[in-house]
């Protein structure tokens with residue numbers, strides 16, 4: 001069912017606002033907790049989501065030295081979350097250490113091992129940003145693919161990529177590799193700061209496992225209708 005493929009970010013600044021959104025959209029089973037909410041209310045929001053039997057994408061995008069990234073993934077894996085993000089640019093040693101730490105911690109806590117997924121290149125960046133600001137001498141699709149392969153070679157379950165790169169990553173990384181796509185915009189929605197977008201239908205056709213769709217739903221005057229419209233479009 002298409003609703004199972006949609007992850008909605010709780011990009012709000014308080015636990016009360018987050019709970020109100022979860023209650024407004026009871027049909028959503030998979031929620032994303034990102035930096036804004038986690039920094040303001042901490043793990044309490046994870047406890048709430050677990051109590052509602054929701055799946056949790058903990059999107060804190062860890063990026064640090066191997067010992068620190070592994071420690072963060074160890075702590076995060078004790079909450080029983082389903083997905084955790086870290087930046088592929090932390091490097092192979094950090095990604096491998098994070099995977100081992102997550103496996104050990106989840107087992108100790110009695111939870112299934114969360115899937116670690118690596119950020120390839122933020123969907124708010126375009127080719128110009130990559131070439132001129134970040135001074136990366138690779139074409140954007142090649143860079144994103146290299147980051148995904150780095151994650152795969154390090155034993156991670158998947159990657160976060162723009163829907164525009166998902167077909168290439170799916171072809172190279174195979175069907176078992178999880179591809180989670182933010183930067184998804186129905187034609188009627190504002191793109192905001194997202195640079196590399198596809199519609200929900202295009203992203204799923206290209207091979208995405210999950211679509212992260214935030215503001216088109218959560219910033220809409222009627223989030224319930226906006227979600228229904230997206231589900232209808234996906235069919």
Ligand SMILES: O=c1ccn([C@@H]2O[C@H](COP(=O)(O)O)[C@@H](O)[C@H]2O)c(=O)[nH]1
Pocket residue numbers: 009011034059119121122123124160182183184192194212213214215216
């Ligand atoms: O490359 C990335 C990685 C993460 N995100 C996160 O996804 C959502 C997208 O929200 P929208 O409102 O649909 O733009 C947001 O929480 C980001 O932190 C991303 O956009 N791109």
